[in-house]
Amino acid sequence: RRTPATGRRLLVRPGPAAGEVEAGLIGAAAQIAENSGVSSVHFTFLTEPEW
Structure with missing residues (x-):
């Protein structure tokens, strides 16, 4: 089972x-x-500060 890579997107x-x-x-x-x-435009699996 794979999970999204964690970390900042920008x-x-x-x-x-x-x-x-x-x-x-x-x-x-x-x-x-x-x-x-x-x-x-979509940025997926953002960290909470990036919301």
């Missing part, structure tokens, strides 16, 4: 700008989805 280096960098990655993913004509 690999951002810890530090003072981590939140800003993570927000930029999420924004870029949303922009790529919009440009591609898809309705959503």
Whole structure:
């Protein structure tokens, strides 16, 4: 039986700008989805802080 790999999904280096960098990655993913004509982007098995 397999289980999902644990760990953060957006690999951002810890530090003072981590939140800003993570927000930029999420924004870029949303922009790529919009440009591609898809309705959503999914990140599965997030850690609780990433919710």
